[in-house]
Structure formats: structure tokens, C-alpha cells
Amino acid sequence: MASPPCGHGNFDSGLEIKTRSVEQTLIPLVSQITTLINHKDRPKKSERTLVAIHRVGQAVNAAVGRFVAVGEAIAAENHELKDEMGHACFEARRAGDAIAQLTDVGPAAPDAHVTVFSDRTGMVKAARLLLSSVTKVLVLADRIVIKQIVTSRNKVLVTLDHLERVSTFQEFVQIFSQFGNEMVEFAHLTGDRQNDLKDEKKKAKMAAARAVLEKCTMMLLTASKTCLRHPDCESARINKDGVFQRMRCALEQVIEIVTEARSGGENKVVPASVSSGIRDYKASVECLRDHLHASPPDGVGGRLEALVERTEDFTDSAYTGHEQRQVILGMCQLARQDARQLLHAWTRAQSVHAGEATEDLEVAVAKSCQSVGELGRELHKVAVGRASDTLRVHGEHSPLRALKAAGGEGNLEAVVQHCRTLTEQKEQLVENCRLLCHVSGTEPLEITCSHAEENFHVIGPQIISAAQTLALHPSSKIAKENLEVFCEAWESQLGDMALLVREINDVLEGKRGDKRPYLSLPRPGKHSANLKTTKAVKLDAEEQSSMAKLGLELRLLSSDVDAEVDKWEEQEHEVVRHSQSLASMAYNMHLFTRGEGLLKTTLDLFHQAEVVSEEGLQLTSSLQVFCTQLVGEEKSCVMCEVDKLAAMCQQLQTEVRTPAQGKTATFQKVDSSIQKTRAVLTVVANLLPVCNKLNRKPSLVLPGAAQVREKQSGFATGLARAP
Numbered sequence: 001m002a003s004p005p006c007g008h009g010n011f012d013s014g015l016e017i018k019t020r021s022v023e024q025t026l027i028p029l030v031s032q033i034t035t036l037i038n039h040k041d042r043p044k045k046s047e048r049t050l051v052a053i054h055r056v057g058q059a060v061n062a063a064v065g066r067f068v069a070v071g072e073a074i075a076a077e078n079h080e081l082k083d084e085m086g087h088a089c090f091e092a093r094r095a096g097d098a099i100a101q102l103t104d105v106g107p108a109a110p111d112a113h114v115t116v117f118s119d120r121t122g123m124v125k126a127a128r129l130l131l132s133s134v135t136k137v138l139v140l141a142d143r144i145v146i147k148q149i150v151t152s153r154n155k156v157l158v159t160l161d162h163l164e165r166v167s168t169f170q171e172f173v174q175i176f177s178q179f180g181n182e183m184v185e186f187a188h189l190t191g192d193r194q195n196d197l198k199d200e201k202k203k204a205k206m207a208a209a210r211a212v213l214e215k216c217t218m219m220l221l222t223a224s225k226t227c228l229r230h231p232d233c234e235s236a237r238i239n240k241d242g243v244f245q246r247m248r249c250a251l252e253q254v255i256e257i258v259t260e261a262r263s264g265g266e267n268k269v270v271p272a273s274v275s276s277g278i279r280d281y282k283a284s285v286e287c288l289r290d291h292l293h294a295s296p297p298d299g300v301g302g303r304l305e306a307l308v309e310r311t312e313d314f315t316d317s318a319y320t321g322h323e324q325r326q327v328i329l330g331m332c333q334l335a336r337q338d339a340r341q342l343l344h345a346w347t348r349a350q351s352v353h354a355g356e357a358t359e360d361l362e363v364a365v366a367k368s369c370q371s372v373g374e375l376g377r378e379l380h381k382v383a384v385g386r387a388s389d390t391l392r393v394h395g396e397h398s399p400l401r402a403l404k405a406a407g408g409e410g411n412l413e414a415v416v417q418h419c420r421t422l423t424e425q426k427e428q429l430v431e432n433c434r435l436l437c438h439v440s441g442t443e444p445l446e447i448t449c450s451h452a453e454e455n456f457h458v459i460g461p462q463i464i465s466a467a468q469t470l471a472l473h474p475s476s477k478i479a480k481e482n483l484e485v486f487c488e489a490w491e492s493q494l495g496d497m498a499l500l501v502r503e504i505n506d507v508l509e510g511k512r513g514d515k516r517p518y519l520s521l522p523r524p525g526k527h528s529a530n531l532k533t534t535k536a537v538k539l540d541a542e543e544q545s546s547m548a549k550l551g552l553e554l555r556l557l558s559s560d561v562d563a564e565v566d567k568w569e570e571q572e573h574e575v576v577r578h579s580q581s582l583a584s585m586a587y588n589m590h591l592f593t594r595g596e597g598l599l600k601t602t603l604d605l606f607h608q609a610e611v612v613s614e615e616g617l618q619l620t621s622s623l624q625v626f627c628t629q630l631v632g633e634e635k636s637c638v639m640c641e642v643d644k645l646a647a648m649c650q651q652l653q654t655e656v657r658t659p660a661q662g663k664t665a666t667f668q669k670v671d672s673s674i675q676k677t678r679a680v681l682t683v684v685a686n687l688l689p690v691c692n693k694l695n696r697k698p699s700l701v702l703p704g705a706a707q708v709r710e711k712q713s714g715f716a717t718g719l720a721r722a723p
Helices: 020-037 047-077 079-102 120-165 169-196 200-229 234-259 274-290 298-310 322-351 359-394 398-409 412-439 443-472 477-508 529-533 541-566 574-593 602-627 632-657 663-695 705-721
Strands: none
Touching (some): 047 079, 120 169, 169 200, 200 234, 234 443, 234 477, 274 298, 541 663, 574 602, 574 663, 602 663, 632 663
């Protein structure tokens, strides 16, 4: 944690803060301490100043007292932390008392009384002790959270072992029910931890591991049932063993992230990427300006060769065309040539004892950075282009359909043939993910690409073993269901890869994937009181799984809307502003289906859905103003879609304002709310490019933003009253 910016002492506690919750808890304390240290030390203190200092000091002491009481209660319940926590609490209380004494600066205080004004060093010492001890208490309390996650994981592992050894359906159903409850608890604990982590790389790794556990839970159910139904089937056993092994690896990865343990080698290490190589090379090149008196910069050439070596994943690929290969090799050669010229320019600048970079050196630095930048853009174009082509070709899922049909007919020869096709597709997708990892641009995205590569690598053979089982037992309903589950996991991974390609493009174009301006929940009391009659609950793992497809569709639609919005030249246009908000809210709802983000309960989701309906009606108003500038067929086409949007927003508003009693009704309301939100986003995504095209027509004179706002209230009122 960074020290607060006050010039009277370093308040760094010496403890690394890894979670946002601990950091946010400390911020008010740091602010109050800074107020005490940075007060104006004037010879004459006003009564107002004395009272303010006294109040802050007393507030700090009272807060410390409450805080310490909680810490002592934690210590009493966790004996392994009793001594450490007790000492930290004692130090915090002592520091709080010292601050209270030093801020006792009321007018009645005797002249000889030692105060914050007369003992600034004492105040700094007490403040440092307080911050250090409070941070220690928080970090120790955080250990309890880690312990809860580890304990939850251990419970899951024990039940997982029992599940693997069951021999009857009755026993399996009983234990799987317990396993489901334990997985829900583990998912909630790890989800909260993931959102709390400050390190983006760790968050990405945690998200990847949790996604594996989420998808594998359903696979484990059907794979185990298939194995129980056909105990002598080798392919069924292989299928089941693969799921159990994958779940154990994912559980271990979560614990390694949470406890910061060293990996035992099970987890895949993300290889060095072209993006990181370009960053390293540019940094070493930029440093040459400031190191004219240093020894020869051998590191520049070495970094460039390391970068060129990473491009071999592109040039050695069987899927890279001859022309593309020659372009990449030519760009690498140009980068080497520019690097040699750069070193010559640096040597000349050093030989003339230049005090600063010469013009030749500046030009050489710029050319060298430009050449590797162009190489990076070319590799990005190749990786994204190939991934997009692959997704387009394989988006129809024809090998999966053929496998399911052949398995259902018991045609082993056809299954073998279609398995070869799927294996080829898998190898192509794995390589695409590897190339995307090279150009992803950020470490979290590199981790996500590596995770996607591993998923394709693992799920492909699992589909094959499931298909072989069905072919051996074509009349088995459970074997058919099992193959369906693994095929759905494959299709879901293809959808995730499509999102990944878009996010990588966003990074290249300077738009971060996490760019979401709308992040706050609706304020309580702002919306319909009917929402309060619905009990706020969280979705369990099974419900989240069933929502996953809808959530993914929302994410894709929100990306579509963002992409269309970015094409508008007039970014302050009312249509753009409302569309951006709708895309952001849809993204929040997508996160809810994954058990992540700001929307924690169904009530949060319903609040968000109502805001979507209101924002949609505001967009409808803006679009109706827009249509007043149109004539003829253009106007009737756009108005038709606008009317459809208004109707959908009203349907969504009615849906979320209708009370739902009971778990089943609440879940149905969640499903319906998300589906209606998806319908709203679909219309918006279709309207935006049409309106943008019309907006650019020279003959179209649009009203300004102020005029639009003047007319909006009337339109909104009319829409609200519409039947």
C-alpha cells in the first residue's frame, strides 16, 4: 500500500495489501491521520480549529475501540491467531489512546498539556503505530477468509473422493446432493475472493479455475452416471476419470492463488508472448537515450532476437500461408536492420561525447520502435484473422452433430472418422489460442488465452470418449445425455473464444475490455416499491449454469452495441449515450449469470432490469426525435423498430415490477428478465448502424443535444401512458 501524501512521516505499514477490501477499510483511517498530521501549525489557534482537531482525534479513538473489539472476537474464535491478533489489537488500542490524548486540545486544557501542536513527533509515531497495527489486524483477519476457502476446498475434495468410489445410483444421488451444496459454498467464497483481489493476473487465473469447476460440475454428473450404468465400458471410465482429474487440478489452482503457494508443476505456465517481447524491446530501445555514457547495450540485440524467435509460432505453422510467412520474415529482417542502425547511431553519439541524444539517435530510436510495432500489428492481423475464420467455419458445429448421429446409430466406423475431423479442429483451435496469446496485449488476456487453449485440448478427447461410449451403447439415454453435455461445453468454449477475439481487438484499438462507464447499482427507493416484495436470493451453481447461455448472449450483444456505438462520429449524441448505458447494464447482467460483478442477488438483477427498461424508453425518446428529421420509407422503417423497442421496454418493466413468490417463480422471473433484456439489446444493435448511416447523410440536419432533451420528457410520458 502506498504511503499517504503527508510530509510528516512514512505511514507504510510494511505489510503488502493484496485485497481491495483491506485497502478500502484503511482509506478512511489514513485520511483522518493525514488530517491530524497536516493541520496548519499557526501560533494562534482558533476555537474552531481546536474543536475540529479534538473531534477527529476522538473519532479515531472510538473507531479503533470498535475495531479492536471485533479483532479480539476473531482472536477468541481462532486460537492459532490468538497471540498475533491480541498483540496487534493491544498496539492499536495503545496508539488510539495516544492520539486521543494528543488531540485533547480544548480551550480548558492547561498550558503545560502536551498536545498535537507541541508534540508533532509523538503524533507521527502514534499514527504510524496505529496504521501498522490496524493493517496487521486486517491482514490477520484476511487469513481467516483464506482458511475458510481452504476448509471449503478440503470438504469438496473429500466428497469428490466418495463420489469417485460409489457403486450404486442411490449412493451417488445422495453424495452428489451433498457435493452440490459444498460446491455452491466454495463458488461463493472464491467468487468474493476473486472480486476482492487487486492483482489482475491472479484475478484472471482465479476466473479460469472457477470456470473449469463450473463447467465440470455438470460433466461430472453425467460422466459418473454413464459409468455407473455401463461399469465395464472402458471409454466411459476414461471419460469420467478425465473430469475428476480436471476438477482436482482446478481446485488446487484456486488454493495456490489464494494461499500464494508455489505451483507443483501441474498448472500450465503462460509462455512468453510477442506482445511482452515488443514491450521489453521498446523499453530497452528508449533507455538508450539516457545511457550515452554506459557500456555497449548488448541487451537490445538479445531482446530483439528473443522477440523474433517468438514469431516462429506464426512462421512455422502449417496454417500460415506462404505470402503471410514471407511478410512476417521480411518485417523481422527490417527490425534487425533498424536495430543495427540504432546501435551505430548510439555508438556515434557516444564517441562525440554528446550530452544528450543526437538527432540521428532520436530518428533511429523512432524507426526501431516503429518497425517492431508494425511487426506486432501484422502478427495481430494474422492471429485474429485466422481465429475469426476458424470460428466462422466451425460455428456450425457439424462434426459434433455428425458424432452424435453416428453414436446414436451405433456406427463405430463413422464415429472414428468424425473423431479424426474433431481432432483436426481441436489442433487448429489450440494453435489459434496460442497465436492469440502472443498478440493479446495484456497479461490477464494472455492467461485467458492459455486457459482457452487448455480447454480445447482437454474437452476434445473427452467428447471422443463420450461418443465412443454412445456408439457402444446406442440405446443408452444417459450416454446420449453425457455426449450432449460435453458437446455443449465445446460450443460454449467457442463462444468464449469469440469474446476473447473481440477483447483482444479492443486492446489493440486502445479500448480496454473492462471499459464500462455504468457501474453503480440503482439507488434504493428510486424505483418501483413492488420490487421490495421479492426476496433477495443468490442463484445456486445449477441455476447459474442454466443461465450461462443467456448471459453469454447478453455479453455478445453488449459487445455488438459497443462496437456500433464506437463507429459514430458524434460520440455525445443522445442515441450514443443511452446505447452505451444499455450495453454496460447488459454486461452487468452477464456477470450476474457467472456469479460475479456488482449484482449479487436476484433483487439486484431486477433493479438493474428496471433501469434497463427506463434507459430503453429514454433511448426511444431520442430515436423518435431523430425520426422527425427523416422522410418517406427511411422514417417508416426506423419508426417500426422504435415502436418495437418501446413495446419491449414496457414488457420488461412490467415483468420486473410483478412480484414473484417462491424459488421457482423467482428463477423464472430471472430467466424472463434476462431474455427480455436480450430482446431490447437486439433491437438496439440493429438500429444503431442504420441510424448512424442516416445521421451521416448531408441532407439530414439533426437537432442538438439540448433540443433532444427538451423533447424527451414529453415522449417518455407518452410512452409510459401507452397501453
